[in-house]
Amino acid sequence: xxxxxxxxxTLSVQEGDSAVIKCTYSDSASNYFPWYKQELGKxxxxxxxxxxxxGEKKDQRIAVTLNKTAKHFSxxxxxxxxxxxxxxxxxxxxxxxSGSARQLTFGxxxxxxxxx
Amino acid sequence: EPEVxxxxxxxxxxxxxxxxxxxxxxxxxxxxxxxxxILGQKVEFLVSFYNNEISEKSEIFDDQFSVERPxxxxxxxxxxxxxxxxxxxxxxxxxVQAGVYGYTFGxxxxxxxx
Numbered sequence: 001x002x003x004x005x006x007x008x009x010t011l012s013v014q015e016g017d018s019a020v021i022k023c024t025y026s027d028s029a030s031n032y033f034p035w036y037k038q039e040l041g042k043x044x045x046x047x048x049x050x051x052x053x054x055g056e057k058k059d060q061r062i063a064v065t066l067n068k069t070a071k072h073f074s075x076x077x078x079x080x081x082x083x084x085x086x087x088x089x090x091x092x093x094x095x096x097x098s099g100s101a102r103q104l105t106f107g108x109x110x111x112x113x114x115x116x
Numbered sequence: 117e118p119e120v121x122x123x124x125x126x127x128x129x130x131x132x133x134x135x136x137x138x139x140x141x142x143x144x145x146x147x148x149x150x151x152x153x154i155l156g157q158k159v160e161f162l163v164s165f166y167n168n169e170i171s172e173k174s175e176i177f178d179d180q181f182s183v184e185r186p187x188x189x190x191x192x193x194x195x196x197x198x199x200x201x202x203x204x205x206x207x208x209x210x211x212v213q214a215g216v217y218g219y220t221f222g223x224x225x226x227x228x229x230x
Contacts, residue, residue, distance in 0.1 A: 034219070036159075042223070042224075043207060043221040043222060043223050043224055044159060044207070044221050045221070046219065046220075089158065089159060091159075102164070102172075103149065103161040103164055103172055103174070104151075104159075104161065104219065105161065106158045106159045106160070107158065108157075108158045109157075109158050
């Protein structure tokens with residue numbers, strides 16, 4: 001099955017600096033890598049995702065990079081703001097092949113704190 | 117924007133009691149999921165459901181748990197004989213297509229077993 005490792009577990013940055021969170025996965029067949037942001041007591045919300053046929057995807061201040069050979073993917077947040085403070089989870093699919101309701105395996109999460 | 121709705125938002129139950137957590141997936145979605153998150157920990161998969169049957173389930177989803185889609189809109193998780201360690205946030209999710217694309221999570225039910 002899929003195993004997803006996420007680092008670091010906590011990350012503090014000054015407002016305006018960049019933040020990078022990294023994840024590795026074990027299943028070479030995984031083809032989709034979402035990132036979720038979870039504020040305290042709320043649901044995980046998808047902020048960006050990448051499919052295995054691309055190496056990088058950007059959406060304003062957020063970007064995700066994927067290295068299929070090394071089986072790792074990273075979340076990059078530039079020009080961080082206090083409202084970026086939250087727990088960020090990476091995830092990768094596991095289970096049956098396409099056509100079924102596949103489950104997500106989540107990383108252990110990174111508590112990002114943006115200091116004003 | 118369409119949402120996955122969960123009720124109740126918070127449930128307190130006595131150990132050994134049965135609870136039913138309810139979810140209304142997005143109306144045109146076909147694939148349904150339950151996840152749980154123990155406080156301060158990662159989100160863990162419980163079960164997926166498609167075409168009125170379980171597609172996959174995790175080791176956590178033992179005989180104590182069951183899921184049902186009793187009508188065209190609701191998707192329920194039943195926990196029989198709750199234990200203290202069942203205390204967690206339970207998230208329902210749905211997607212319109214196979215795989216994990218377009219996953220939407222509900223707002224969650226916080227279950228507290230006392």
